[in-house]
Amino acid sequence: MAKSWATLGVDLHVEPTGSGVRKGLTDALREAVRGGRLAPGTRLPSSRSLAADLGIARNTVADAYADLVAEGWLTARQGSGTQVAERTVAPQGPEPAQRRREPSGPAYDLVPGSPDLASFPRTAWLKAARRALTDAPHEALGYGDPRGRPELRAALAGYLSRARGVRADPDRILVCSGFADALTLLGTVLRQRGLRSVAVESYGLDAHWNLLHRSGLRTTPLPFDELGTDTRDMGGARAVLLTPAHQFPMGVPLHPDRRAAVVDWARRTGGLVLEDDYDGEFRYDRQPVGALQGLDPDHVIHMGTASKSLAPGLRLGWLVLPPSLVNEVVSLRAGGGWSTGVLDQLTLAEFITSGAYDRHVRAARLRYRRRRDALVAALAARAPAVRATGIAAGLHAVLQLPPGTERSVVQATAWHGLAVHGLARHRHPDASVPPLDALVVGYGTPPDHAWSGALDALCRALP
Amino acid sequence: MAKSWATLGVDLHVEPTGSGVRKGLTDALREAVRGGRLAPGTRLPSSRSLAADLGIARNTVADAYADLVAEGWLTARQGSGTQVAERTVAPQGPEPAQRRREPSGPAYDLVPGSPDLASFPRTAWLKAARRALTDAPHEALGYGDPRGRPELRAALAGYLSRARGVRADPDRILVCSGFADALTLLGTVLRQRGLRSVAVESYGLDAHWNLLHRSGLRTTPLPFDELGTDTRDMGGARAVLLTPAHQFPMGVPLHPDRRAAVVDWARRTGGLVLEDDYDGEFRYDRQPVGALQGLDPDHVIHMGTASKSLAPGLRLGWLVLPPSLVNEVVSLRAGGGWSTGVLDQLTLAEFITSGAYDRHVRAARLRYRRRRDALVAALAARAPAVRATGIAAGLHAVLQLPPGTERSVVQATAWHGLAVHGLARHRHPDASVPPLDALVVGYGTPPDHAWSGALDALCRALP
Numbered sequence: 001m002a003k004s005w006a007t008l009g010v011d012l013h014v015e016p017t018g019s020g021v022r023k024g025l026t027d028a029l030r031e032a033v034r035g036g037r038l039a040p041g042t043r044l045p046s047s048r049s050l051a052a053d054l055g056i057a058r059n060t061v062a063d064a065y066a067d068l069v070a071e072g073w074l075t076a077r078q079g080s081g082t083q084v085a086e087r088t089v090a091p092q093g094p095e096p097a098q099r100r101r102e103p104s105g106p107a108y109d110l111v112p113g114s115p116d117l118a119s120f121p122r123t124a125w126l127k128a129a130r131r132a133l134t135d136a137p138h139e140a141l142g143y144g145d146p147r148g149r150p151e152l153r154a155a156l157a158g159y160l161s162r163a164r165g166v167r168a169d170p171d172r173i174l175v176c177s178g179f180a181d182a183l184t185l186l187g188t189v190l191r192q193r194g195l196r197s198v199a200v201e202s203y204g205l206d207a208h209w210n211l212l213h214r215s216g217l218r219t220t221p222l223p224f225d226e227l228g229t230d231t232r233d234m235g236g237a238r239a240v241l242l243t244p245a246h247q248f249p250m251g252v253p254l255h256p257d258r259r260a261a262v263v264d265w266a267r268r269t270g271g272l273v274l275e276d277d278y279d280g281e282f283r284y285d286r287q288p289v290g291a292l293q294g295l296d297p298d299h300v301i302h303m304g305t306a307s308k309s310l311a312p313g314l315r316l317g318w319l320v321l322p323p324s325l326v327n328e329v330v331s332l333r334a335g336g337g338w339s340t341g342v343l344d345q346l347t348l349a350e351f352i353t354s355g356a357y358d359r360h361v362r363a364a365r366l367r368y369r370r371r372r373d374a375l376v377a378a379l380a381a382r383a384p385a386v387r388a389t390g391i392a393a394g395l396h397a398v399l400q401l402p403p404g405t406e407r408s409v410v411q412a413t414a415w416h417g418l419a420v421h422g423l424a425r426h427r428h429p430d431a432s433v434p435p436l437d438a439l440v441v442g443y444g445t446p447p448d449h450a451w452s453g454a455l456d457a458l459c460r461a462l463p
Numbered sequence: 464m465a466k467s468w469a470t471l472g473v474d475l476h477v478e479p480t481g482s483g484v485r486k487g488l489t490d491a492l493r494e495a496v497r498g499g500r501l502a503p504g505t506r507l508p509s510s511r512s513l514a515a516d517l518g519i520a521r522n523t524v525a526d527a528y529a530d531l532v533a534e535g536w537l538t539a540r541q542g543s544g545t546q547v548a549e550r551t552v553a554p555q556g557p558e559p560a561q562r563r564r565e566p567s568g569p570a571y572d573l574v575p576g577s578p579d580l581a582s583f584p585r586t587a588w589l590k591a592a593r594r595a596l597t598d599a600p601h602e603a604l605g606y607g608d609p610r611g612r613p614e615l616r617a618a619l620a621g622y623l624s625r626a627r628g629v630r631a632d633p634d635r636i637l638v639c640s641g642f643a644d645a646l647t648l649l650g651t652v653l654r655q656r657g658l659r660s661v662a663v664e665s666y667g668l669d670a671h672w673n674l675l676h677r678s679g680l681r682t683t684p685l686p687f688d689e690l691g692t693d694t695r696d697m698g699g700a701r702a703v704l705l706t707p708a709h710q711f712p713m714g715v716p717l718h719p720d721r722r723a724a725v726v727d728w729a730r731r732t733g734g735l736v737l738e739d740d741y742d743g744e745f746r747y748d749r750q751p752v753g754a755l756q757g758l759d760p761d762h763v764i765h766m767g768t769a770s771k772s773l774a775p776g777l778r779l780g781w782l783v784l785p786p787s788l789v790n791e792v793v794s795l796r797a798g799g800g801w802s803t804g805v806l807d808q809l810t811l812a813e814f815i816t817s818g819a820y821d822r823h824v825r826a827a828r829l830r831y832r833r834r835r836d837a838l839v840a841a842l843a844a845r846a847p848a849v850r851a852t853g854i855a856a857g858l859h860a861v862l863q864l865p866p867g868t869e870r871s872v873v874q875a876t877a878w879h880g881l882a883v884h885g886l887a888r889h890r891h892p893d894a895s896v897p898p899l900d901a902l903v904v905g906y907g908t909p910p911d912h913a914w915s916g917a918l919d920a921l922c923r924a925l926p
Contacts, residue, residue: 037624043818117601125806127598130589138580138910141774161500177640180800188727210798309605313805335673337643339802342776343592449602 148175251390714853
């Protein structure tokens with residue numbers, strides 16, 4: 001490797017290899033193109049600008065460029081400057097690693113967890129982004145507050161209070177990068193406090209359990225019955241992770257008595273309830289369930305995201321923390337470098353305060369309710385043996401199957417071009433509840449035009 | 464707490480407290496306003512829409528609204544609907560926690576680490592955002608590839624190869640949330656591989672050392688002399704964190720012999736070099752230093768961010784990984800939920816490929832070079848005893864002070880309204896190099912119009 005690792009050009013890093021400025025530059029450029037380091041189509045700096053950067057005569061650069069154009073490595077066209085030629089021969093350098101090719105996926109994706117990405121409100125979002133960036137003070141672009149931008153925390157406090165009954169103070173809100181980030185932060189704090197395990201629901205997402213395991217915590221499942229998760233015997237756990245408004249994946253709300261009981265437990269023992277309010281915005285019945293946090297903001301941590309209401313790709317989530325946890329969580333976040341881009345934060349704040357968020361959620365709710373209704377109607381007509389439950393809210397339904405048939409039905413759905421999960425994969429490995437045979441059908445993911453086709457394929461796969 | 468925690472209204476969460484629908488709704492709304500849960504200025508849903516959500520008569524809602532308007536809690540105006548009144552009395556509910564007030568800061572911030580936020584290219588960024596979001600496929604808004612968007616990884620591979628001499632393949636690039644996120648990921652992987660310590664430079668950032676400590680690693684400082692950091696005796700460490708292009712904070716590039724030596728060490732022992740290329744774009748001399756990674760992409764991890772070239776608030780950084788590390792780092796990231804919003808990723812990709820990034824960096828380089836020149840001229844004229852070093856590149860300079868004077872000069876700068884760091888705080892606690900007295904002066908942070916004032920205050924504070 002060359003000792004004199006000189007760089008010719010401020011934006012163009014090349015190694016001159018020979019003697020003589022022109023030859024050195026020509027060789028270095030040729031080598032960079034040959035090796036693939038300068039990709040076909042790359043625009044080179046103007047000869048004037050490169051010469052100035054290198055402190056050499058402009059003609060020397062122009063001559064080197066001309067040599068390489070003559071050799072076919074570069075192309076020069078009036079108006080578009082000098083570019084690396086689009087060669088048809090393969091570069092002689094090492095090939096870039098073969099791009100991974102995904103096997104062709106299923107025709108319809110009914111795995112729960114993602115909203116309809118085709119209905120992301122691009123125009124309204126861009127409008128909010130323009131207004132937010134135009135209005136932002138310069139300091140907003142700096143490292144800033146580890147809790148996130150004050151504009152967003154104020155907007156979230158207003159929204160969560162109004163729409164979800166959360167008792168929210170902007171000072172106790174922490175903006176984070178989606179649910180996984182939030183749960184990792186909380187898991188780390190709980191472990192630092194000396195906790196060894198967290199009680200979880202018998203049914204849930206293994207990805208969430210694994211996040212807690214990575215923080216050094218065990219997960220112990222609680223019993224589950226028709227009233228929801230039973231928190232009467234916590235088995236010594238001092239924290240519990242719940243989906244009170246809409247149990248994932250079973251789809252039922254936690255019974256009012258159970259809600260009261262878990263809050264009583266937390267008060268009596270100083271325990272903490274981690275409330276995963278993942279799809280609280282999407283409720284189709286007339287008695288939707290407010291946030292558990294409203295019952296006891298000192299013991300319940302409210303956790304939400306924009307992943308279901310807008311898009312997971314935004315990576316925007318939030319924690320509403322009890323006063324006793326704020327310092328620990330914020331200093332952990334401050335020490336680790338925080339992670340949510342301020343432009344999206346400012347845009348979401350503008351999106352909420354302008355009313356665009358409410359409008360989007362209302363429109364999405366209507367769309368998903370229609371899908372839900374079509375699912376229920378199709379099942380009644382074509383698969384009357386299958387009972388759909390957990391359908392009052394959210395973006396998925398549970399289709400209860402005859403005992404012993406889950407595995408064969410999941411296989412049949414794959415044959416019909418569907419990606420669907422069976423309930424078994426959402427059952428905690430240590431759960432004591434008797435296994436149920438069911439499909440968990442997400443109806444958020446397919447775009448509108450694909451929904452009737454997906455439904456048809458699903459009905460054909462059902463017993 | 465009420466057992467029947469019913470929600471009246473899909474976007475409006477209230478608890479009816481009495482009997483009778485109208486009275487229940489009126490009381491619940493009044494309580495929500497009184498307690499501050501519905502903030503002054505909040506727009507309420509139309510009576511039609513709330514009535515539909517609640518399944519009650521529209522007149523009942525209209526009557527409840529009218530009652531509360533009469534009581535002064537709400538206001539109704541033609542065209543703008545019903546809103547919570549802007550009251551002058553304090554709400555009777557618990558006060559929101561007192562907003563923290565920062566003590567008034569110094570007049571001029573010369574702490575290194577932040578670019579000039581006032582020159583963030585807002586218009587060009589918005590233009591790129593519009594194009595990026597308009598062109599993005601729907602699937603881009605989903606959870607996606609834990610390495611980050613392919614558009615950005617391709618753009619970075621081209622840019623880093625062209626401008627920094629990095630051997631970059633998009634498949635080996637991982638987009639992350641700034642340097643802290645990158646170092647935390649790498650620290651975790653090194654710890655998983657069984658490493659117990661990482662060699663670091665005698666001078667650096669304690670925040671970075673602390674990130675490694677949090678991953679369970681010790682940091683052991685290497686000697687430092689006029690050729691830069693001396694890596695000849697690694698003391699058994701199997702990884703080293705370096706700033707080869709522009710040592711932070713001393714400002715010197717690593718000598719070519721030392722560059723060769725550390726790569727030889729890595730090859731001989733299977734060691735890893737973590738290359739922190741934090742301000743590689745900003746070089747003012749004619750022999751800028753290319754990325755060390757170009758010498759040995761199998762043993763050097765290239766780490767960069769947009770925090771100095773654009774703004775820290777973007778939280779955009781990247782790792783170029785050796786092939787042997789890709790799977791470990793990517794699976795760690797995939798398991799933890801990744802953290803960088805796709806919209807900013809797509810926007811940066813568009814910003815780079817359109818040439819806007821090059822234009823911005825060139826303009827910024829010119830601006831910083833002028834500041835640097837003004838600093839050097841002012842020191843020569845007004846503080847000839849102070850020698851500025853490390854000025855060939857970057858956004859900061861080291862002002863060498865007479866022995867024993869650093870502490871008093873730092874105090875004097877504070878008296879003159881400046882925030883400046885002494886070199887002592889950047890010295891590793893276990894470093895064996897003799898302490899030097901110096902100031903580390905960042906010239907990126909002040910906006911252009913404040914620079915001459917900052918310089919003047921600095922010269923007055925110097926001996």
